[in-house]
Amino acid sequence: MKKIMAINAGSSSLKFQLFEMPSEKVLTKGLVERIGLKNSVFTITVDGEKRTRTIDIKDHEEAVDMMLARMIHYDIIKSVDELDGTGHRVVQGGDLFPTSALVNRDVEEKIAKLIELAPLHNAANLMGIQAFRRMLPDIPHVAVFDTSFHSTMPETAFLYSLPYQYYKAHKVRKYGAHGTSHKYVAQRAAEMMDRKPEEGLKIISCHIGNGGSITAVKDGKSVDTSMGFTPLAGITMGTRTGDIDVATIPYLMEKLHKSAEELLNVYNKESGVLGITGISSDMRDIEIAAEKNEGRAQLALDIYVDRIQKYIGQYAAVMGGVDGILFTAGVGENSDTIREAVCEKLEFLGVKVDPEKNNGLRGKEAIISTDDSRVTVMVIPTDEEVMIARDVMEFGELG
Numbered sequence: 001m002k003k004i005m006a007i008n009a010g011s012s013s014l015k016f017q018l019f020e021m022p023s024e025k026v027l028t029k030g031l032v033e034r035i036g037l038k039n040s041v042f043t044i045t046v047d048g049e050k051r052t053r054t055i056d057i058k059d060h061e062e063a064v065d066m067m068l069a070r071m072i073h074y075d076i077i078k079s080v081d082e083l084d085g086t087g088h089r090v091v092q093g094g095d096l097f098p099t100s101a102l103v104n105r106d107v108e109e110k111i112a113k114l115i116e117l118a119p120l121h122n123a124a125n126l127m128g129i130q131a132f133r134r135m136l137p138d139i140p141h142v143a144v145f146d147t148s149f150h151s152t153m154p155e156t157a158f159l160y161s162l163p164y165q166y167y168k169a170h171k172v173r174k175y176g177a178h179g180t181s182h183k184y185v186a187q188r189a190a191e192m193m194d195r196k197p198e199e200g201l202k203i204i205s206c207h208i209g210n211g212g213s214i215t216a217v218k219d220g221k222s223v224d225t226s227m228g229f230t231p232l233a234g235i236t237m238g239t240r241t242g243d244i245d246v247a248t249i250p251y252l253m254e255k256l257h258k259s260a261e262e263l264l265n266v267y268n269k270e271s272g273v274l275g276i277t278g279i280s281s282d283m284r285d286i287e288i289a290a291e292k293n294e295g296r297a298q299l300a301l302d303i304y305v306d307r308i309q310k311y312i313g314q315y316a317a318v319m320g321g322v323d324g325i326l327f328t329a330g331v332g333e334n335s336d337t338i339r340e341a342v343c344e345k346l347e348f349l350g351v352k353v354d355p356e357k358n359n360g361l362r363g364k365e366a367i368i369s370t371d372d373s374r375v376t377v378m379v380i381p382t383d384e385e386v387m388i389a390r391d392v393m394e395f396g397e398l399g
């Protein structure tokens with residue numbers, strides 16, 4: 001029996017789960033939000049109950065210290081020496097990591113080099129890894145990459161129509177993200193449909209949270225995905241533009257007297273649903289505002305849904321059909337209205353959602369299509385953390 005810590009560090013947050021393996025029992029889980037800002041929020045689940053405290057946490061190292069101290073305080077572990085291994089989500093692995101990897105200096109250096117390809121994420125991921133390696137040098141630490149699952153994409157999907165030497169010399173191509181999530185939910189979808197993935201099963205996975213991506217999964221493998229060279233591309237997100245004509249950048253640089261870096265920051269952090277509405281990046285706020293007919297909330301919802309529908313249409317074309325469509329992550333798991341709106345215009349594909357199954361469904365696995373729908377539509381809560389814990393067992397050779 002091993003105690004494995006799974007860490008999912010975001011740009012301003014850190015999610016954690018402590019597992020007993022191989023049983024996959026969750027001993028505790030929690031979340032640190034607003035790292036680096038005033039009033040950071042620390043939440044940990046103790047005996048099924050959430051304990052929250054507000055305190056300033058300046059960086060990810062402090063967040064890790066706090067998390068371990070609270071786990072000891074609540075008697076979840078007696079000391080950090082009880083941990084047998086840790087696993088860390090890393091968003092960008094480029095083409096260097098087709099699988100997870102046991103972290104050593106070389107792996108750390110590669111993750112550091114890839115920071116420029118995932119500016120909001122990789123630096124935070126690396127800080128989490130370094131904090132744990134310093135504290136516990138003698139146990140295995142495993143990096144689990146968002147990009148690994150997408151390493152099966154064919155050249156036709158991952159190459160941009162740029163001069164080919166830019167790809168060869170500078171590795172400019174599509175890498176995608178959220179792969180650990182897409183892999184987990186696509187596997188669950190096959191199980192729920194009672195189908196074997198490798199027998200030609202065609203799944204479209206919609207991971208829609210604060211970041212979001214759509215993936216085409218054929219025979220259990222990613223064949224295309226909506227995020228690109230960085231996690232900026234694809235569908236409209238909380239604060240990110242998604243797909244946009246790159247010619248807007250030099251044009252706006254001149255008009256607004258901003259640098260490319262400043263604009264890219266706007267495209268990443270001040271755009272998407274937040275940028276369109278000026279209200280919020282959080283879909284809960286937008287749905288409430290839309291009900292009250294406030295500002296451009298309904299317009300933002302319509303754009304959000306439009307982009308998802310278009311990707312589903314594209315990926316049905318890419319795979320020559322679709323057997324299952326699934327919704328996951330914060331929005332996908334919780335918003336029945338967005339699921340319904342996305343599926344509404346997909347009837348031509350044979351998609352029929354049953355309102356009785358969809359309405360009010362939150363955070364639970366279920367099939368939400370009618371029995372006679374040609375495509376099975378599912379809600380599947382993602383679990384990136386259990387995938388990370390499984391890979392710690394495998395790549396940390398603890399099994």
Ligand SMILES: Nc1ncnc2c1ncn2[C@@H]1O[C@H](COP(=O)(O)OP(=O)(O)O)[C@@H](O)[C@H]1O
Nearest residue numbers: 208209210211281282283284329330331334335
């Ligand atoms: N009940 C809900 N209805 C609509 N959207 C929700 C609901 N609950 C959460 N969300 C959305 O989910 C987002 C967070 O999703 P999550 O997958 O945790 O994101 P990330 O991992 O990218 O931080 C929130 O920003 C919010 O927009």
Ligand SMILES: CC(=O)OP(=O)(O)O
Nearest residue numbers: 091177210211212231
């Ligand atoms: C890659 C990415 O966008 O991740 P997240 O949705 O967790 O921000």
Ligand SMILES: [Mg+2]
Nearest residue numbers: 209210211329
């Ligand atoms: Mg996420």
